[in-house]
Amino acid sequence: MSKQLVQHKGLSRTALVRLIRRLDLYEQWKRAVFIRDRFTCQHCGARNGRKRVIEADHIISLTQLVKDNNVGSIEGAAACLALWDIGNGRTLCHTCHEQTESYPIQLRKKKTSYASKSRNSRRGAIKNC
Ligand SMILES: [Zn+2]
Numbered sequence: 001m002s003k004q005l006v007q008h009k010g011l012s013r014t015a016l017v018r019l020i021r022r023l024d025l026y027e028q029w030k031r032a033v034f035i036r037d038r039f040t041c042q043h044c045g046a047r048n049g050r051k052r053v054i055e056a057d058h059i060i061s062l063t064q065l066v067k068d069n070n071v072g073s074i075e076g077a078a079a080c081l082a083l084w085d086i087g088n089g090r091t092l093c094h095t096c097h098e099q100t101e102s103y104p105i106q107l108r109k110k111k112t113s114y115a116s117k118s119r120n121s122r123r124g125a126i127k128n129c
Pocket residue numbers: 041042043044045046092093094095096097
């Protein structure tokens with residue numbers, strides 16, 4: 001199948017990345033990153049708990065990986081090993097994660113539309129990045 005057909009067949013890149021974040025593979029990737037990093041922020045050393053939320057950060061963003069590897073479908077994403085390489089992941093606390101360039105823009109916008117303390121950030125749960 002030609003490159004163009006793959007691009008036009010499916011979803012927009014943003015929609016595809018949103019779906020990728022819902023895959024079991026994505027949950028497994030996050031878990032593997034957390035375990036490797038012992039549930040500890042790799043920038044400030046904070047551990048996951050009531051006061052700090054840890055998140056798994058893609059050093060090269062998912063959007064960039066989808067683009068670079070020409071991923072055009074959810075099946076293509078599942079088969080793309082670069083997306084699931086824990087070498088491209090690191091555990092960060094929410095505060096440190098927000099300061100990275102790869103922090104998802106849509107989450108950044110959401111955050112500014114609420115007060116600085118959302119319910120999620122107070123709960124101490126492990127969130128999606
Ligand atoms: Zn941190």
